[in-house]
Every structure is written in C-alpha cells, then in structure tokens.
Amino acid sequence: MAEPIDPSSSMAALFGARVRRLRLAAGMTQAELGAKTHVVSSRIAQIERVCGARPTLELARALDRVLGADELLVELWPYVYREMFPDWARVFIQLSEQATVIGQYAGHVVPGLLQTEAYARAVLSLDVRLSGEEQLEERVSARLERQHRLWSAERPELWVVLDEAVLRRPVGGASVMREQLARLLSVAGERHITLQVLPFDQGGHEALGGSLTVLTLPDGSEAAYTEGADYGQLMEETAEVSRYKVIYDRLRAAALPPLMSLDMIRSALEGDHRGAHIPSGAVRRRLAQEQLQQSGRWRLRRGEGRSPRARPRA
Template sequence: MTRPKDLDPSSNPRALLGAELRHARERAGLSQEALGAPLFVSGSFIGQLEAGTRRMHLEYAAHFDETLGMGGFFARNCGALAKSKYPDHFAEAAEAEAAATAIRQYAMQLIPGLLQTKAYAEEVFRAYHPTATQEMIDSDVAARLERAHLLDDPTTPLLWAVFDEAALKREVGGGAVMAEALRHVAGLARRHRIIVQVLPFKAGAHAAMEGHLKLMEFEDAPPLSFVEGPNMGKLLDDPATVARHALMLNLLQAAALSPKESLALIDSVAQDYEHGEQHP
C-alpha cells in the first residue's frame, strides 16, 4: 500500500484528515460504529471526525493508524490540529464553529465573541486577565476578531443570537465602548446578516439561567452544543443532550422580544450610552 502524504497544515487539516479517515475506513470495510467501538465512542462521533466538525486527538489517531494500517499517518498529522490560537477549553468549539452552517446561542452577561468590537473585546480580556501583558491581550483580541470573519460571507453561517438584557446594560469599558458595540450589533441585524433577540428582565425565570449556550448545525454531520463557564467549556454531541439544548434555545426565542422590538431596544440603550445616561 502506498503511504498517504502528510497533510499541508496551511490548508484545512481537520477536513483533509477527516476525508482520509473516511477513505481508509471504507477501504477496510468497517462501519463508523465498528471503528469507534474500541474507543468507546459512537458511530456519529466517527462521522463528525470524517466531516471535519470534530478534532482528532492523538489517542484516536494512534488507534486509527493501527486498525487501518496507516503507518502513523494520523498520529503525525494530529500535530497540525493541536496548534490553536484559542484556549484549550474553547479550541475545538472554535473549529466546529468555523464549519457550521447555522449557529444559535444565548448570551447571558456579555455580547457574544463573534459580535464584539475591538474595544469591547479588549475590556473583556483585560477583566479576564488583569495581570496579563498588553501583548497577550492584543493576541487574544486579534484571535477573537479573526473569528468574526465568519460573518464576511453574506449568508453562511446563519447566526441567531439571544441576548439577555443584562448583556446590553452591563457597562463594559464605559458609555462610548458600549454604544459602539451595540451599534455594531444593530448594524449587522439591519443588514440582515444576523438575527438578534433580547430576552428582557421582565421575562422572569427561563430555561438557560445557569449559563451561556451555543448550538451549531452542519451540512453533513449531527449538531453539536457548547456550554461554558469561567475558564472552562465543553463541546457535546450526545443526541439527547443536544436535543435538550435545542429545546432550551427554542424556549428562549419564544420568550424574547421579537427581532424588530429587540433592535429598537438595542438602539435605545446605545443612544442612552451616547448621551451618558446610566442603566440600572
């Protein structure tokens, strides 16, 4: 058998590695379930690896090399996947986000990363890392703004964000920073690039009071959800869990103001910040 060439890390190594895995598995006559069973992962997880929506870790790569007779190909190329500009707890979610066709999320305390301005992101990272060097903060901000280029495509991914009213009224960086940040979100909504709803305080108790939630859908792989807390996050693929999170987002969208009402509220709060008015 001719040994496959190592992948070019400057391309999309996750997608290329997934395509090679599918080819090798089918050549070996194995189902996704059969390949995943010794690793105690589902066939759908193998499918996500093949589709490039999940990262291949070294322990999996070594098993695939041995089982499929790949001569260390997968293990060697895992190095390209291990390098990330994002924190370990978020790296795999960021990679999945980049492959998603639709993203729905609930933001409890702050404007979501994909929608942040440079000044807002700087304030957030400085609050997270009060003793970090400016070079470290600048690197984090640059990575966050680079993620936002996902929205350069006029239609994909569909981004539907539900903001808690607290995210609008928590003053990050002062009035000028908040006004700019909210005007940026409103501009994306007016250009029909994103859908935004605000969950008002008067909505009371709701399904996601415990934290942030993101659901990602893909063209050729099952959906994933991502939950996060302080310096931690987890990407989930269990169908029952993902279905529960999808229901939670449906309930939040139903309880939130309409997109038109939400845009009016965002404009109003931005105007208050511009005029120096305080929000309770």
C-alpha cells in the same frame, strides 16, 4: 548549545522550527529578522524556542512576508493559537468555524462574532489568567480574525438571543458600549443575522448564569456548548444536544421579536433605561406560540431563502 526543539511536540514547536529554518535559509540573524518585523530579537528567540507568549496573527503575517513563506506561517497560526485552550475548547472553535448555522444565547456579554475591537479588548482583559498585554492583543487579534467568516461567501446563519443585561452593562465604559450597541444595530439588517433581546421581566430560565450555543454542521449533525466565567462544556451526543436545543428554542420564544428587540437596543444606546415598549403578556404569549411553531424555520433558511430585512452585528 541549547537542545533543539522537537517540531512534532506541539504546533507552537512546529511554527518555531519553520521560522528558524526559513530565517537561516534567508541568512538572517534573530536580530535582523526582529528588526524587519518590528520586534526585539528576544521575541524571535522566544518563538523559535517556544517560550513566552505565542506569536500574534499580525506577527505571523510579518514573518511570513519577510521570510517569503508563501502563507505557510499564517496558515499554521490558528493551530498555534488554539493550542492554548483545553481540548474541549479547541474542538468547539473548530466546529464553530465549520458550522452552517449558529444559534446563541448570551447572558452576560455580546458574543465574540459581533464584538467591536474595543469591546473585545475590554472583555478579554478581564481574564484573571491573562499573562500580559501581549497575550491580550494576541487574543483580540484572534477574535477579530474569526469574525471574518461571518462576512465571507461561506458565512453561517447566525441567530443570537441577548439577555437584557448584555445591553445594560457598560463593559469598557460608556463610549465603548455605545460603539458596541451601534454595531449591533448596524448588523441587525443582514439577511443572515437575527437578533433578539430577552428582557428582565421574563425572570429565570434554564440557561441563567451562562451562555449557550447550538451549532449545525455541514453534514446535518449538531453540537451544543455551554459556558460560564471559568468553565465550558461541549456536547455532541444526540440526546444531550436535543435537550439544549429545546432550551434554546424556549429562549427564542420568550425573547422579544426582532423588530422590538432592535427598539430595546436603540433605547439602551440612547440611555433610556426605562427600556423600549414591551408588549403585554397576552401579546407576548401569542408571539411565543408563533415562534415555537416555526422553530425549525431558521435552520432551513439557507436552502429556502428568506425575505429581505434590516441587518445587525469572533
């Protein structure tokens, strides 16, 4: 007989132990539970023994429903999912879920909070460490689940600067990219979302080669996170965060204003690679100066309110 799994050893072990206990209490075999949740019995065994891929959110919901767990398994699932990431990534995910303001610079792909399902699948499938289709679907499900907060009553303010490369690179193919660009345009009118595009003609900058996120938390504290293709770094020390806030403010100042940014997104959607009209250098400098002077305004909008405008954009 196999040795029992210690539920305290990991969140996945706790999840598996709960599934096993609920299954036995319901008088079901692994095969019977698998049939009711539309998976093979070996999948139930993997969950209970903590081997193989982690359960997807969809499977957690099905198990919860069939076993009458009263949302217990659904509530445990995010912790099981986060466990797959390094410690610093887990902390970043937790902070992001609490943040009242999220400022992002995206250098290569659309940020997860604004991705369509097809675009998210295309991006996540590029991970060389991916173990298979099941893990891919698990990650897509988790990414889409995190987007729900952006449309909840507790939604954060979101300000995203997209490098022009994000618009021009057809991740997933032309049809997937068209759907993604249309999503950006559709969310650009939301009061809590601001989109800007940093055009190629701005040249190099301090965040070139990666992405940058600045988080403001409910208690007023802040954190910064930088990420590349195979690394990530979370910073919570005040001096370090301040340095990256300055970099982010410079990127916002150098980017096109929101309305001009939407023109550029629209031109990419329509396949006009000449791009939207970009103002002259003098006009750009004036706009940049105005944005720098107002650099603190976006952090205060939750308290001060904001005039209506168009909407866009886990």
